[in-house]
Amino acid sequence: MRVNFTVNGRPQEADDVWEGESLLYVLRERLGLPGSKNACEQGECGSCTVRLDGVPVCSCLVAAGQAEGRDVVTVEGLADHARQRSRGGSEGVPLDAAKGWAAKGGTDSQAGEGIELAPIQQAFIDAGAVQCGFCTPGLLVASDELLEHNPNPSDADIREALSGNLCRCTGYEKIMDAVRLAAARQSEGV
Amino acid sequence: MDFLRPASWEEALAAKAEHPTAVPIAGGTDVMVEINFDHRRPEYLLDLNRVGDLYEWETGEDSVRLGASVPYSTIMEQLRAELPGLALASHTVASPQIRNRGGVGGNLGTASPAGDAHPALLAAGAEVEVASAARGTRMIPIDDFYTGVKRNALKPDELIRAVHVKKADGPQQYSKVGTRNAMVIAVCAFGLALHPETRTVRTGIGSAAPTPVRAKAAEEFLDAALAEGGFWDNGKIITPSVAKQFADLCAAACNPIDDVRGTASYRRHAVGVMARRTLTWTWESYRGARHTEGAA
Numbered sequence: 001m002r003v004n005f006t007v008n009g010r011p012q013e014a015d016d017v018w019e020g021e022s023l024l025y026v027l028r029e030r031l032g033l034p035g036s037k038n039a040c041e042q043g044e045c046g047s048c049t050v051r052l053d054g055v056p057v058c059s060c061l062v063a064a065g066q067a068e069g070r071d072v073v074t075v076e077g078l079a080d081h082a083r084q085r086s087r088g089g090s091e092g093v094p095l096d097a098a099k100g101w102a103a104k105g106g107t108d109s110q111a112g113e114g115i116e117l118a119p120i121q122q123a124f125i126d127a128g129a130v131q132c133g134f135c136t137p138g139l140l141v142a143s144d145e146l147l148e149h150n151p152n153p154s155d156a157d158i159r160e161a162l163s164g165n166l167c168r169c170t171g172y173e174k175i176m177d178a179v180r181l182a183a184a185r186q187s188e189g190v
Numbered sequence: 191m192d193f194l195r196p197a198s199w200e201e202a203l204a205a206k207a208e209h210p211t212a213v214p215i216a217g218g219t220d221v222m223v224e225i226n227f228d229h230r231r232p233e234y235l236l237d238l239n240r241v242g243d244l245y246e247w248e249t250g251e252d253s254v255r256l257g258a259s260v261p262y263s264t265i266m267e268q269l270r271a272e273l274p275g276l277a278l279a280s281h282t283v284a285s286p287q288i289r290n291r292g293g294v295g296g297n298l299g300t301a302s303p304a305g306d307a308h309p310a311l312l313a314a315g316a317e318v319e320v321a322s323a324a325r326g327t328r329m330i331p332i333d334d335f336y337t338g339v340k341r342n343a344l345k346p347d348e349l350i351r352a353v354h355v356k357k358a359d360g361p362q363q364y365s366k367v368g369t370r371n372a373m374v375i376a377v378c379a380f381g382l383a384l385h386p387e388t389r390t391v392r393t394g395i396g397s398a399a400p401t402p403v404r405a406k407a408a409e410e411f412l413d414a415a416l417a418e419g420g421f422w423d424n425g426k427i428i429t430p431s432v433a434k435q436f437a438d439l440c441a442a443a444c445n446p447i448d449d450v451r452g453t454a455s456y457r458r459h460a461v462g463v464m465a466r467r468t469l470t471w472t473w474e475s476y477r478g479a480r481h482t483e484g485a486a
């Protein structure tokens with residue numbers, strides 16, 4: 001079947017989609033957006049977290065056909081989503097740009113310099129919240145959504161918001177630091 | 191596999207009548223796991239996401255008609271006053287991502303003994319509203335809904351439209367045992383609701399029998415003990431011996447198995463502990479409310 005939906009602000013079309021296929025599979029294998037990670041395939045790990053009509057969900061548990069006509073934001077569109085939120089107005093991220101996101105203007109991918117990042121992404125880098133990086137896309141999408149509706153979260157709020165995202169490297173402390181840092185910068189308007 | 195995409199409740203019922211083997215999918219948090227792991231290859235998937243009615247709820251005089259697909263996150267945020275037990279139970283479901291998708295209709299449809307909503311529905315008192323194109327709507331009392339492990343009273347051509355949950359007339363509590371606070375399938379769970387209007391108590395036990403069950407002997411014992419001691423009127427602290435007898439009867443209502451999540455004897459023990467604690471919490475809350483009313 002064919003699925004038409006909006007990904008990172010641009011209309012997309014996926015063809016030859018199997019009826020039992022997940023949204024995650026369509027994003028990764030049919031649209032070439034590997035940012036959302038595939039790990040547990042049962043909603044336990046959160047590494048496939050995307051926004052579906054604004055709401056964080058595990059894309060491995062959304063049937064592709066259920067995304068028909070709906071709006072999806074992936075980690076590849078997070079910087080654009082954050083910019084749109086702060087400035088208002090955006091034309092979305094073209095698929096080719098999203099696919100080539102890592103290389104987009106970057107001079108130093110480790111420090112994130114020269115690459116357009118969402119504030120939460122910069123905070124993860126600055127706080128050292130990324131180790132192997134596999135869980136990072138899901139955590140970024142979940143953290144960004146938290147700060148969108150709760151600009152000044154308590155530690156308990158952060159822990160709860162990220163309770164569906166597993167990280168096996170960091171022990172979570174640096175991730176907590178990163179979210180606190182992003183919240184502080186957001187409130188200072190940095 | 192065919193993907194059926196009804197745009198309305200009537201269309202959904204017609205599709206289910208035409209394809210009784212179709213597997214309904216709403217939040218997908220059960221169905222997609224089975225498909226991802228190749229445990230299930232249904233001939234038809236019946237997507238209910240476009241049926242807007244299922245995402246709505248109406249608060250009536252005595253009960254809330256809760257659409258089958260209202261997400262747990264919405265129940266937590268919007269229905270805490272009317273349905274405190276179910277709101278607490280909803281908060282223990284998996285993670286925010288799952289609570290944003292899953293709803294009570296899925297819990298009822300799957301009818302796993304470990305479904306988090308069941309003990310709260312049993313304790314509050316509820317009826318499941320189901321419908322078919324051929325026979326229209328019928329109401330199934332929650333006590334008759336669970337018929338076996340992952341089996342329920344639905345007919346092949348029926349879909350769950352809503353669950354009518356009695357609005358709380360007293361304190362309610364929910365307790366769940368698991369290895370951490372999130373992303374946990376219950377080892378066992380317990381729901382308790384005080385109903386001061388009828389001077390009764392209702393319970394619900396999860397994950398400790400082939401189906402979710404009430405501890406009816408425990409309820410009857412406590413109803414009688416509270417009446418006999420005039421507790422509803424005098425608001426005294428429940429005597430430890432009464433609480434202990436209630437806990438023991440709740441444990442005795444279990445019929446658990448040993449599995450990877452826990453042993454049968456642990457489950458029985460834990461249900462007893464949760465019964466005693468939730469009784470204390472709800473009763474303290476009832477006494478507190480009485481004092482406040484008295485002062486005002």
